[in-house]
Structure formats: structure tokens, C-alpha cells
Amino acid sequence: MSLDSLLTLPDFLLYAFAGGLLLAVIAAPLGVFVVWQKQSYFGAALAHSALLGVSLGLWWQLDLTLAVIAVSILAALSIDWLSRHTRLPSDTLLGIFAHASLALALILISLQQPTQIDLMAYLFGDILSLQTGELVGILILGLWIGRFVWRHWSDMLNLTLNSDLAQIEGIDTRALQRHYLLLLAILIGLAIKVVGVLLITSLLIMPAASARRFARSPETMLTGAMLLGVISVLGGLLASFLWDLPTGPAIVAAATVLFLTSLLKRAH
Numbered sequence: 001m002s003l004d005s006l007l008t009l010p011d012f013l014l015y016a017f018a019g020g021l022l023l024a025v026i027a028a029p030l031g032v033f034v035v036w037q038k039q040s041y042f043g044a045a046l047a048h049s050a051l052l053g054v055s056l057g058l059w060w061q062l063d064l065t066l067a068v069i070a071v072s073i074l075a076a077l078s079i080d081w082l083s084r085h086t087r088l089p090s091d092t093l094l095g096i097f098a099h100a101s102l103a104l105a106l107i108l109i110s111l112q113q114p115t116q117i118d119l120m121a122y123l124f125g126d127i128l129s130l131q132t133g134e135l136v137g138i139l140i141l142g143l144w145i146g147r148f149v150w151r152h153w154s155d156m157l158n159l160t161l162n163s164d165l166a167q168i169e170g171i172d173t174r175a176l177q178r179h180y181l182l183l184l185a186i187l188i189g190l191a192i193k194v195v196g197v198l199l200i201t202s203l204l205i206m207p208a209a210s211a212r213r214f215a216r217s218p219e220t221m222l223t224g225a226m227l228l229g230v231i232s233v234l235g236g237l238l239a240s241f242l243w244d245l246p247t248g249p250a251i252v253a254a255a256t257v258l259f260l261t262s263l264l265k266r267a268h
Contacts, residue, residue, distance in 0.1 A: 012128050012129075012130075013128070013241070015130040015131070015132075015135060016127045016128050016130060016237060016247070017234075017237060018130075018135055019127060019130040019134065019135055019138055019193070019194060020127055020194055020233040020234075020236075020237060020251065021230055021233055021234070022135070022138045022139060022142055023138060023187075023190070023191050023194050023203070023233070024203070024207070024226070024229030024230045024232065024233045025142065025226050025229065025230065026138070026141060026142040026145045026146075026187065027187060027191065027203055027204055027207075027229060028207060028208065028222060028225035028226040028229050029145055029146075029148075029149045029222060029225075030145065030180070030183060030184050030187060030204060031203075031204040031205055031207060031208035031225055031229075032208045032211075032212075032218070032221055032222050032225055033156060033160060033180065034184070034204050034205055034208065035205055035208040035209055035212060036160045037160055040201055040204075040205050041091060041094045041095070041098075042079065042094055042184075043184065043188065043200070043201040043204050043205070044094075044098055044201045045075070045079060045094045045095075045097050045098035045101075046072050046075055046076055046079075046184065046185055046188045047188055047192075047197045047198070047200045047201055048097075048098040048099070048101050048102040048105070048197065049071055049072055049074075049075035049097070049098075049101040050068045050071065050072050050188055050189055050192055050197055050200075051101070051102060051105040051106075051109075051122060051123075051197045052071050052075075052101045052102070052104055052105040052108075053067045053068035053069070053070065053071030053072060053189065054067065054068055054105065054109070054122050054192075055104075055105040055106075055108035055109045055112075056071060056108065058108075058109070058112050059108055059111075059112070065133075065134060065137070065189070065190070068189040068192060069185070069186055069189035069190070071189075072185035072186065072188050072189040073182060073185045073186065073189075075097070075101065075185065076181040076182065076184065076185040077178070077181070077182075078097075079093065079094065079097055079181075080177070080178060080181055082097075121196070122192060122196060122197055123196050123197050123198050124195070124196040124198060124199065124246055124248045124249060125192065125193060125194050125195040125196035125199065125246075125247060125248025125251075126193055126196075126247075126248075127193060127194045127195075127237075127247045127248065128247065129193065130193055130194075134190065134193060137190055138190055141183070141186055141187060141190060144183065145183055145187075148179065148180075148183060152176060152179075155171050155176055156176065156180065157218055158171060159171065159173050159176055159177065187204075188200055191203060194233075194248065194251070195248040195249075195251055195252060196248045199248050199249065199251075199252045202252045202255060202256075203229070203232075203251070203252070203255070206228075206232070206252070206255035206256065206258070206259050207224075207225040207226075207228040207229035207232060207255060207258070208221070208225040209259060209262075210224070210225075210228050210255075210258050210259045210261075210262040211223075211224030211225040211227075211228055211262075213262040213263065214262065228255070228258050229255075231254070231258065232251055232252075232254040232255035232258060233251055233254075234254075235250075235251075235254035235257075236248075236250035236251030236252070236253065236254040236255075237250070237251070239253075239254065
């Protein structure tokens with residue numbers, strides 16, 4: 001595809017750009033807290049459970065997007081409850097949950113008719129198939145995340161730094177953390193179309209981790225994560241369109257290049 005043809009994009013490409021850029025922006029506020037709270041494996045566990053949502057949606061003939069979001073929310077709340085009521089280390093619990101849900105998802109998918117699902121689209125994303133309803137859902141989630149960050153930014157920072165002290169100061173830490181996990185689960189459910197189950201966590205942590213190398217304050221890290229997320233999506237989409245690369249992996253590859261560049265820059 002030539003650069004001239006990019007000036008007159010068809011609708012499905014416009015949807016891809018709009019959806020990808022929106023997700024990059026709204027993933028940044030949650031991504032910085034994923035990095036600060038060292039929850040990347042939690043995001044991976046939710047991503048694996050999202051594939052279980054796909055399989056259950058097919059099994060019961062439900063809307064797949066709604067099924068994925070519902071299962072992701074249930075998984076997030078279940079992990080939160082288990083982490084508070086069992087003595088298992090968090091990484092062990094998340095590993096068990098992630099692999100158990102993935103195994104169950106693959107078993108259920110294997111029982112479906114082969115023509116019912118394009119498994120690769122859910123594993124690695126299919127951003128070119130975004131529809132109007134999904135874009136509206138992403139926009140609504142973006143407004144919700146924006147409101148959450150506006151109202152609870154300081155509270156989330158206090159919770160991240162010292163949860164006990166935040167509770168002493170009157171912050172309802174349990175409700176706040178559940179609200180954050182709810183938003184994270186919905187984001188992962190909606191973002192599967194962009195980068196897929198196997199790569200969704202990278203869209204959360206790579207821009208935030210790259211921005212952390214330069215940030216002098218939490219606010220500048222958030223701004224940097226948004227900017228680098230947008231650049232990753234733009235770079236991945238353009239690389240995909242120009243060189244016929246798989247779009248989801250191309251976006252992650254662009255984010256990886258930015259992260260490696262941030263390491264080199266810091267080294268100098």
C-alpha cells in the first residue's frame with residue numbers, strides 16, 4: 001500500500017485507526033498502575049480468562065464481546081477474592097488461574113465446529129474487523145476511565161505507595177481496588193480485537209514501562225504512556241498496511257522498539 005492510498009482510507013481502516021488510538025489512550029492510566037503495582041501477571045491471567053469468555057460465548061451462542069467482558073469481570077473479582085482468602089502466593093494463584101482458564105477455553109473450543117471461530121483472530125487480534133458498536137463501547141469505557149482517574153488519581157497513588165496508610169487516611173481501599181480491577185477487566189475484554197489474548201498485556205505495560213524511564217512525576221509518566229501508546233498503535237498499523245504484517249503483533253513490535261529505545265537513551 002502506498003502512502004498516497006493512506007489519504008483515502010476505507011471505513012474498516014478508519015475504524016481500525018480510531019479503535020487502536022482510543023485503546024492506546026485509555027489503556028495508559030490503567031497501565032501505569034499495572035506497572036507500579038507489579039500486576040503484569042494479573043493482566044495476563046485476565047487475558048487468558050478472556051479466551052474462556054470466547055469459548056463460553058460460542059457454546060451458549062452469546063454475543064462474544066459481552067461474553068468476554070462478563071468472564072473477564074468474573075475472573076478479576078474471583079482472583080481478588082482468592083488472594084484475600086487463601087494463603088497461596090499471588091504469583092502461584094495467578095499462574096494456576098491463568099493456565100486453568102486457558103486449558104478449559106481450549107477444551108471448549110475444540111468441541112465447537114471448526115468453522116465457527118477463527119482462533120488466530122482472538123489469539124493475535126483482528127483490528128480490521130472492528131465495528132461501530134465496539135468503537136462506541138471503547139469510547140464509553142474511555143469516559144468511565146477518565147472519570148475514575150479524575151476522581152481517584154491521588155487515592156490510587158496513595159493505595160499504590162502504602163495501602164495500610166491509605167486506609168488509615170479514610171480511603172476505602174477495597175472498593176477502590178475493585179473499581180480499578182473492574183475497569184482493567186473490561187479494557188482487556190474490549191482490547192482483544194486489537195492485539196489479541198496473547199499480546200494484550202503488552203499494550204498495557206510496554207508504553208508505561210517506556211515512559212517510566214524518563215518520567216519525573218506520576219503525571220508525566222501517565223502523559224508519556226499515552227503518547228508512546230499512540231505512537232505504537234500508529235507505527236504498528238502503518239507497518240501492517242505498508243508491508244502486509246499481522247496488525248496486532250506489529251503494534252506490539254512497535255511498542256517493543258520504543259521500549260528498547262528508552263533503555264538505550266537512559267544508558268547515555
